[in-house]
Amino acid sequence: MGNYRIAVIPGDGIGPEIVGQTLRVLDQIADTYGHHFEYKELLAGGCAIDATGEPLPEETVAECRKSDAVLLGAVGGAKWDHLPGEKRPEMALLGLRGQLGLYANLRPAYLYKQLQAACPLKPEIIGESIDLLVVRELTGGIYFGPRGRRATAERGEEAFDTEVYSEAEVERIARVAFEIARGRQRRVTNVDKANVLESSRLWRAVVTRVAADYPDVELNHMYVDNAAMQLVRNPKQFDVIVTTNMFGDILSDEASMITGSIGMLPSASLGQGNFGLYEPVHGSAPDLAGQDRANPLATILSAAMMLRYSFGLAQEAEAITSAVEQVLAAGYRTGDIMSPGQTLVGTAQMGQLVCDYI
Amino acid sequence: MGNYRIAVIPGDGIGPEIVGQTLRVLDQIADTYGHHFEYKELLAGGCAIDATGEPLPEETVAECRKSDAVLLGAVGGAKWDHLPGEKRPEMALLGLRGQLGLYANLRPAYLYKQLQAACPLKPEIIGESIDLLVVRELTGGIYFGPRGRRATAERGEEAFDTEVYSEAEVERIARVAFEIARGRQRRVTNVDKANVLESSRLWRAVVTRVAADYPDVELNHMYVDNAAMQLVRNPKQFDVIVTTNMFGDILSDEASMITGSIGMLPSASLGQGNFGLYEPVHGSAPDLAGQDRANPLATILSAAMMLRYSFGLAQEAEAITSAVEQVLAAGYRTGDIMSPGQTLVGTAQMGQLVCDYI
Numbered sequence: 001m002g003n004y005r006i007a008v009i010p011g012d013g014i015g016p017e018i019v020g021q022t023l024r025v026l027d028q029i030a031d032t033y034g035h036h037f038e039y040k041e042l043l044a045g046g047c048a049i050d051a052t053g054e055p056l057p058e059e060t061v062a063e064c065r066k067s068d069a070v071l072l073g074a075v076g077g078a079k080w081d082h083l084p085g086e087k088r089p090e091m092a093l094l095g096l097r098g099q100l101g102l103y104a105n106l107r108p109a110y111l112y113k114q115l116q117a118a119c120p121l122k123p124e125i126i127g128e129s130i131d132l133l134v135v136r137e138l139t140g141g142i143y144f145g146p147r148g149r150r151a152t153a154e155r156g157e158e159a160f161d162t163e164v165y166s167e168a169e170v171e172r173i174a175r176v177a178f179e180i181a182r183g184r185q186r187r188v189t190n191v192d193k194a195n196v197l198e199s200s201r202l203w204r205a206v207v208t209r210v211a212a213d214y215p216d217v218e219l220n221h222m223y224v225d226n227a228a229m230q231l232v233r234n235p236k237q238f239d240v241i242v243t244t245n246m247f248g249d250i251l252s253d254e255a256s257m258i259t260g261s262i263g264m265l266p267s268a269s270l271g272q273g274n275f276g277l278y279e280p281v282h283g284s285a286p287d288l289a290g291q292d293r294a295n296p297l298a299t300i301l302s303a304a305m306m307l308r309y310s311f312g313l314a315q316e317a318e319a320i321t322s323a324v325e326q327v328l329a330a331g332y333r334t335g336d337i338m339s340p341g342q343t344l345v346g347t348a349q350m351g352q353l354v355c356d357y358i
Numbered sequence: 359m360g361n362y363r364i365a366v367i368p369g370d371g372i373g374p375e376i377v378g379q380t381l382r383v384l385d386q387i388a389d390t391y392g393h394h395f396e397y398k399e400l401l402a403g404g405c406a407i408d409a410t411g412e413p414l415p416e417e418t419v420a421e422c423r424k425s426d427a428v429l430l431g432a433v434g435g436a437k438w439d440h441l442p443g444e445k446r447p448e449m450a451l452l453g454l455r456g457q458l459g460l461y462a463n464l465r466p467a468y469l470y471k472q473l474q475a476a477c478p479l480k481p482e483i484i485g486e487s488i489d490l491l492v493v494r495e496l497t498g499g500i501y502f503g504p505r506g507r508r509a510t511a512e513r514g515e516e517a518f519d520t521e522v523y524s525e526a527e528v529e530r531i532a533r534v535a536f537e538i539a540r541g542r543q544r545r546v547t548n549v550d551k552a553n554v555l556e557s558s559r560l561w562r563a564v565v566t567r568v569a570a571d572y573p574d575v576e577l578n579h580m581y582v583d584n585a586a587m588q589l590v591r592n593p594k595q596f597d598v599i600v601t602t603n604m605f606g607d608i609l610s611d612e613a614s615m616i617t618g619s620i621g622m623l624p625s626a627s628l629g630q631g632n633f634g635l636y637e638p639v640h641g642s643a644p645d646l647a648g649q650d651r652a653n654p655l656a657t658i659l660s661a662a663m664m665l666r667y668s669f670g671l672a673q674e675a676e677a678i679t680s681a682v683e684q685v686l687a688a689g690y691r692t693g694d695i696m697s698p699g700q701t702l703v704g705t706a707q708m709g710q711l712v713c714d715y716i
């Protein structure tokens with residue numbers, strides 16, 4: 001019986017619809033298990049630009065800080081693509097991560113048995129399933145380092161960005177990866193470019209040092225170019241991948257795609273303590289917005305991660321994930337994961353089905 | 359009837375064997391078409407470290423400068439993995455690129471019809487074939503920018519690397535991409551992270567400006583995380599991809615792997631004028647070295663690129679590539695591309711077969 005305050009950021013495109021269905025599912029959990037979830041709806045992204053001129057209004061950050069967790073739909077869309085870099089909807093994501101100190105991004109890439117037909121890889125490669133987790137550092141590296149421009153005499157204008165990592169930053173993300181690996185197959189692959197980058201050499205040294213505290217977890221190292229290949233060649237070799245902000249951006253998206261069902265994948269962005277932001281991996285898909293066609297399952301599964309990681313409600317989280325599996329097993333599909341012989345349903349009906357199975 | 363001076367760097371592992379077979383093929387071309395190729399064998403990589411203490415002896419660079427082109431096997435191996443960053447065999451590659459001004463790396467990802475069985479992607483995705491080309495900037499960006507370490511008061515040691523691009527650097531690589539696209543399907547995809555990085559915003563602006571000189575070539579832009587997904591989801595959408603050194607490192611390796619036959623893929627690294635360095639995409643595979651098991655075709659095809667790009671011998675280049683296709687069509691395979699019902703051959707026999715078909 002808990003009381004939890006959830007900051008809810010529907011965002012743009014299909015965001016409001018998929019978040020709407022997710023709140024229904026959370027209400028069902030509240031009912032069934034006797035909890036109380038209080039929702040505070042907030043603006044961020046394109047809709048915030050339209051309403052306030054800023055992608056991330058101060059009030060949004062302040063209200064997130066007062067909450068136990070944040071649930072986010074999706075932000076962005078072609079409508080705001082003409083805006084200069086700093087004013088774009090996506091800046092809301094970077095701002096939330098930075099200002100809320102969400103340094104650990106968990107990106108599971110999981111292939112549901114029922115959705116193997118959608119996987120772009122051959123059956124020999126995927127075998128029974130794919131189940132790996134990318135732990136991406138989220139508040140450091142080149143996305144947050146110093147950047148700028150300067151004029152040169154002979155080469156025209158020059159622009160730079162800086163990849164920076166400190167021992168403290170690497171240590172805390174490495175600990176997250178090793179702790180999580182303990183609840184999985186106890187294998188961590190560190191991905192870097194230590195044969196070229198100085199920041200990667202520091203990164204690798206710190207990860208190796210932290211590994212000494214986890215003798216029960218196996219650690220190996222891989223260069224990022226090789227990791228990009230291995231994810232295609234043999235994704236089953238991975239359990240937990242830990243890597244930098246930029247490499248994690250690229251590899252977690254590649255890993256999502258090899259499952260073939262990006263509409264199913266949740267994510268968590270964690271900070272100190274139990275606070276976290278939860279959002280689907282997919283984008284705002286403006287072309288599907290308002291048509292009851294979007295797949296709400298990635299957002300619903302993100303809410304399950306919220307229950308588990310921020311509220312410590314493992315049983316309730318499990319109730320959601322197993323309801324989703326039952327809905328799939330019963331043959332219900334939104335358009336993005338539809339295949340012959342299954343039953344096509346809309347966004348709202350999918351939300352209702354998950355509630356029914358809880 | 360030309361005279362060409364070729365700097366030959368066999369390198370480590372399987373390097374000497376695959377280069378040996380490639381020189382046989384070049385000799386066959388010389389014989390058939392009446393050219394003269396003069397070879398100058400040089401040290402670089404692990405063998406250079408063993409012989410001289412340096413991965414890239416000055417003499418090697420000087421001799422390359424005196425040559426019309428460079429043919430390289432592969433460098434590196436576990437034997438030298440304990441060495442500090444700056445002393446590693448791979449530093450020979452960065453050194454050659456930087457010192458010889460090889461700013462344009464051409465990495466074709468091509469799926470041979472005969473080798474579709476080895477492709478990790480489902481047949482629906484690959485269709486008839488995959489045929490894309492990554493144009494990677496090779497002497498700028500974060501692999502060559504300022505780097506260092508500093509102590510901080512609260513976060514321990516800190517390390518940084520700098521991604522830097524100037525207008526001149528971007529312009530020249532963009533021109534390479536657009537020129538090459540004219541000989542292909544006339545489509546260029548620029549890959550960057552302009553929604554976050556300042557250097558990417560400059561990059562994108564310059565590529566867009568250069569595109570105005572190529573109205574017959576279509577240009578589109580893609581973020582690197584999305585590109586990593588699209589290569590798996592639908593590689594056929596790409597013709598020419600142009601991108602930075604680091605993104606190109608990751609994406610060209612991913613693109614190689616989706617063809618499933620990395621032992622077949624050549625590369626060219628071009629500078630001003632006709633000078634270039636040619637090498638296979640795969641590594642030195644020390645575990646296969648000296649056993650007559652390595653696949654020499656990627657190196658042989660790299661020599662074909664040398665004939666085409668550095669010597670302007672398009673007909674001779676074509677003679678090699680079509681000989682390779684005939685050898686495959688006749689069912690000959692090295693171990694890495696072997697499949698049931700084909701004829702397994704060794705490194706030397708594969709070289710001989712290509713000569714026979716020329």
Ligand SMILES: CC(C)[C@H](C(=O)O)[C@@H](O)C(=O)O
Binds near residue numbers: 090094
């Ligand atoms: C929108 C962008 C800034 C963001 C990132 O690269 O971090 C996105 O791609 C993501 O992965 O969440």
Ligand SMILES: CC(C)[C@H](C(=O)O)[C@@H](O)C(=O)O
Binds near residue numbers: 195225449
């Ligand atoms: C060895 C390394 C420095 C090199 C690179 O990353 O450039 C390699 O991975 C390559 O792609 O040729």
